[in-house]
Amino acid sequence: MSLYANCVRPLLFRLDAETAHHLTVQSCRVAGSIPGLPALSHSCLHSSAPELVSEFGGLRFSNPIGLAAGWDKSGHALRLLDSLGFGFAEIGSVSARPSPGNPKPRLFRMPQDRAIIVNYGLPNDGAEVVARRLAQYHTRHPLGVNIVKTNDGPNAPPCGPDEILADYERSVSLLHPYAGYLALNLSCPNAQGGKDFFALPGNISRLLARLEHLAIRCPVILKLVPTEDASALQRILNECDAFPFVRGFCFNLPAGKPDTLELSVPREMLAYQPGAIAGRPVTALINRCIARLYQLMDRRRYVIIGAGGVFTAEDAYLKLRCGASLVQLYTALIYEGPGVVKQINRGLVSLLKRDGFTHFSQAIGTAESCEDCLSEHSHLRP
Ligand SMILES: Cc1cc2nc3c(=O)[nH]c(=O)nc-3n(C[C@H](O)[C@H](O)[C@H](O)COP(=O)(O)O)c2cc1C
DSSP states (O other), X not given: OOHIIIIIHHXXXXXXXXXXXXXXXXXXXXXXXXXXXXXXXXXXXXOOOGGGOEEEXXXXXXXXXXXXXXXXXXXXXXXXXXXXXXXXXXXXEEOSSOBOOSOSOOEEEEXXXXXXEEOOOOXXXXXXXXXXXXXXXXXXXXXXXXXXXXXXXXXXXXXXXXXXXXXXXHHHHHHGGGOSEEEXXXXXXXXXXXXXXXXXXXXXHHHHHHHGGGOOOSOEEEEEOOOOOHHHHHHHHHHHTTXXXXXXXXXXXXXXXXXXXXXXXOGGGGTTOOSEEEXXXXXXXXXXXXXXXXXXXXXXXXXXXXXXXXXXXXXHHHHHHHTOSEEEESHHHHHXXXXXXXXXXXXXXXXXXXXXXXXXXXXXXXXXXXXXXXXXXXXXXX
């Protein structure tokens, strides 16, 4: 058992989940400002191998495992974040205006399911403040900046289309100069005004048209509502066609507690618990979405970033085999600590060797159909 599992996790798990999260981010912020500590952390935690190095959109990834959005929402801990072993990291979601998010409590652990229930509702410092922060530090690994519509709270009057589009446009204009890539969060499960809007045909292309004049130089990824529905995915691909700066996709958590989640906790226990579930229960659902999108998309143009329930090298490998080119994790960091990233990368090298691949790109999409993706996790079949 690791130092994290033996000592750090038991202490953190005595605190409520949000306090533990806040404490961890602040500790990383302070640790990152201590001379020599980020370099020490990097030399202990980072691992790469020629078979794990890749390039995409002018960015070089020393390994394919990244930190998912939501851990460092406002870019407080960039220095240490860059030294935790990840091949890339995504901060945010950041919105045009600062937001306090949803009322507390809004984060809950489900250890039986290796899961977290999240109902944060996008608290963040706002694009102006985050842009100033980003201007002060250049990360050595690619940095993604995740952008979302401002959450003005449950009592705010409904927003019109122009207001929603202008909100994204403002954040993108402030943040794109500092981003390795931008992720447009079109699917936050816990906020009003964004995800429902982009479910309406035509609104994704309206947003992209609105961003065209900004001459964004970095690749743009769209973070979508998870769906396996080929016609819904094809509609999204069609809407992106005319906008070459869109270079990939990621799937968000599903809203609520859909039947497609694999839960050991009885659903009735969660009936009055607002929020989306991250971690183990979303693995199979997201894998099926990735495999479906991979079948449909232009693979020379787009990549998929696969996030959802990645805890082990086998989990990451399956995401790649379903069609992801990069993989992200968040919940595993809470349960396993930062050492998990190096463990996954080392395990990936062994799995590639086992299967006769000399580079991880050869494994991408090798589980050709969605059925193949599920068969390795047949116990996760819905
Ligand atoms: C506490 C928490 C906060 C999150 N906040 C955001 C967010 O602000 N923006 C976003 O796009 N995704 C957010 N996510 C979703 C993650 O980026 C990721 O897609 C999801 O958690 C699946 O990965 P995991 O199973 O490894 O946690 C959040 C997830 C968690 C657990």
